[in-house]
Structures are given as structure tokens and as C-alpha cells.
Amino acid sequence: MHLVTQGPTDLPLTLLNQLMAATTKTKPAKAPGLRADARRNREAVLKAAREAFAEQGFDCQMEDIARAAGVGVGTVYRHFPNKEALLDALVTDRFEKLAEETARSLDKDDPWEAFCELMRWSARLQAEDRGLSEVLASRPLVGEAAAAKSGLVDLSEKLMRKAQRAGKMRKDLMVEDIPTMICGLSAVTGAADGSMPAMNWERFLELMLEGMRAPGGAKLPPPRARLNRPG
Amino acid sequence: MHLVTQGPTDLPLTLLNQLMAATTKTKPAKAPGLRADARRNREAVLKAAREAFAEQGFDCQMEDIARAAGVGVGTVYRHFPNKEALLDALVTDRFEKLAEETARSLDKDDPWEAFCELMRWSARLQAEDRGLSEVLASRPLVGEAAAAKSGLVDLSEKLMRKAQRAGKMRKDLMVEDIPTMICGLSAVTGAADGSMPAMNWERFLELMLEGMRAPGGAKLPPPRARLNRPG
DNA sequence: TTGCAATCGGAAGGTGAATTCCGGTTTCAC
DNA sequence: GTGAAACCGGAATTCACCTTCCGATTGCAA
16 A cells, blocks of 8 residues: 555645655756656646647646647646646746747847837747737736745836836836836737737737837726735 | 517527517617516616626626526516627717717816726726726627727727827827727726735826827837728 | 515535545566 | 556546425415
8 A cells, every 4th residue: 555645635745745856956856756657647648738828828637638649637736736736837937938039139238129029029939829818918926936026026117117218118118018018018918819809919018108108198007906926 | 379489599589679669669669568567677687797797707607697687587677688788788888988988078178188087987897897898908899889889989080089189199190099099998997896905907097098109219110901981 | 465476595416626545467586 | 578657548536506295375266
């Protein structure tokens, strides 16, 4: 009989694996001390999930993912305690990709142009990934993804301040306005690929950028709440 | 035994009621030749549904609606063939309200100011009604609501053209940009009331309006598809 | 008042997914 | 090579809703 893997769910087992990983590498490794077949399957599941999530968003089905990965649903659940955790892993990955690109933008010469290009790049990413756009538009974040987002916000803030100091972005914009903009944009990219092809996120984005450009016209309403971030 | 109301669902009965209504009033009447108790219940159901839909959006439950209306679920289904039809009725109603206000805006002196005020008013409506904002942000329309929307779009187009002729709105905006804007805005109002209170739709809206004001700056990307409308 | 068709309520049925369970396999340390 | 811990698959279970069904009730015309 098993001794340590007993419990209401498989979660403890997963945690154990993560602990073992931590002893091997310092970064949260993708596939720690797993048996060869397990590691292989885990990768296959992630790949299938990425595709299903990009295609159908949160409504993708666990069984489809399992089938696409060539495994049974049980295997999916051995690696991720539930659907939310699986998707959280994917979302975190996406956020890290966004953060990387944002960091790269910070090095460019013209911060305003860099900001605009970053927004365009990110909008394209959303347009190609229904899951990402759903998450950005309306899904509350959980788990690791929340932390990943907070890092992303910090980077955006840096870029924003740079553009403001350069006199190209209106001074009264706040960090909070950026997630807000991205939220609106995501709804548009999501709708555009779905039921309303006449929606045009490229135009929408340019219109918003136009509104953010310095010098600002009419005064913006004051904030009601601030993002609460550590620090 | 029944002779005319037989069918796979109660839909035929509803249609029949509507036909009967048509002979009494020219407009689609709310409660035609129904028995007194039926009419009373129908109103109660609509009221309860309106509240549940505004509060929880499409995820509201039929049983909750029935309970709030003080009737059984069976009664709800006698008046509306299914959930979608019930919500369609509510959405249509909302769209008509929007259209009325738009028509009123057409009579105002300063068309640009009227447009801005209309957008602000409509955003407030969305912020108070989760269901409405869901529909505008991402739900494909069905049934009557689709027709109601098309009427609304026509009116918006008139207002837009007026503002453009007055030289206050950039000339390269198209009708399609307005539903797009509203879609983005709805996502923001929806998120703001839910998980992300730091989102501020008032600021977002003003930013967008700023971008729409004449004279436009950078050229907008060309449309990819047009709204296909009759005429 | 009476007859009965229309209406009512809410239990039961159906559906679509997520999640659990467990007998059979596979990998790997020894 | 061998034993057992770790893994595997996918049928069975669970859960949360929407929708249907039908015996009991009620409004209304005669």
C-alpha cells in the first residue's frame, strides 16, 4: 500500500515533486526528479494544453487536452491538481513572456515609441491566444500568475515613467491605466476573432495610444482606488 | 387534449401569444391575452430576471430567478422557452433604452458634446449592469437583440457623422469603431466591479474620447471587414 | 355555481464537464 | 534480472445546471 501519497487529492504528491525539484535546481524546474515517462507526458500535456487554451480559452476541456497529449485524463490530474492549476501554469508562462519583452523595451532609445510597439506586440499576442485575452480581459488571476502579473506591472511602470519624462506621454497617466487599457484591448481582440469580425483591434489600439500621447487634452477623472502592490 | 400548443417546446405557445398581442396593440405588447395570474407572474419573472442578470450576468440561475419571482421554474419556462430567450428579452430592452437615449442625443446642439455625454451615460449603465456589459463585451447576440442592436448602430452612425461634420470628431472614424469602443469599455466596467477595483472606466473612457477628438494625429490602420448591415 | 382549459410548482430527468479511483504497466535502483 | 514504487488510462462518479413533466390549482366564461 502507498504510505505518503494518500490524501483527499493528488495535490500532496505534486507538492512533493516540487520540493524534490527545489533540491535539484534553484529555479522552479519544469520537470524535476520524475520518471522518464512521467516527464515526457508532462511536457506533452503542457503542449496540448497550451494549444487548446490558445484556441478555445478557458472553455477548453480536460479530456480534449488529454487526448491531444496522447494520455488519459488521470495523467493530466497527476501533474496538475485541477484545471485551474494547469491553466495558471500557462498564464504564468505568458506573463513571463510579456515581462521579458517589456524589459527589452526599457533599453530602447525612444521610450514612447518603445511603449507603442510593446502595446502592438502584446495586442498581437492576445489576438492569437484566446486564453490570454480572456485572462487579461476578465479573469481574476490566481496562484503564480498573480505574482507574475505584479512583476509585469512594475516593469510597465518604469517604461511609462520614461516615456513621460521624455515628454511624449501625458503626465497624468497612472500605472493603473495600463492594465485597464490592456483589459479593454483584450476584449476587442477576443471579440474580433470570434463573433464580430468587423471589430478592429489595430484601429482601437491606435486610438487609445492617440489618447495617451502628450500633451493631454481634457483632464482625466481622479482614481478611485489604487492597485495595491507590495512595496 | 391540446390542439395548437403541442410541440417539442413551449416556443409555439409564446409565438402564439405574440400573434395575439399583435392583434390588440401594434407594438409587441408585454402581456397579451393571458390570464390575470399568468400576466402577474410574467411581470414578476421579468423583474427578478432583470435583477439577477444585472447582478450576476449570464451565470445567473433559472432557479434563483424563479424563487425571487415567487414562482416555480416551470412557470418561468412557460413564459420563455429557455434561458437564452429570457435573457434575450432583457437585452433587447436594454438596447432599446440605449437607442432612445441616442435618438435624444441627436437633437442636442453640440453633437460632439452630445456624443461624449452619451458614451458616459452608456458606460454608467454598463457599470451598473453586469449582464449588459457581458453582452456588449463578448456575447454574440441572438434573436430580437440582434435587430435592436442594428437599429442602435444606425443611430450612432448619424450622431457620429454630425460630430464629424461639426469638425469635432476625427474624420477617419468609422461606425464600426463605436461598437468596438463600447466592447472595450464594457470589459473595463465589468472588471472594475468585479475582481479589479483599481480599474477605472471613467479615466479609460476619457482617454478614448481624447483619441477620437479632431484633428486626428497618426493615421489609423484600414478596416479589415465591415459591419454587414441591410441597406 | 360550475366546468375545464390555462396555469402553477417543484420533483425528476438530462447533460456536459471536472475529478476520482483503481487494476494493470513501466521504470529504475539494486 | 527483479521487485516495488511510481505511473498509466479511462471508466465511473460527482456536481451544477438547464429543462421537462405531471398532478394539483385557479381564473374565467357561461
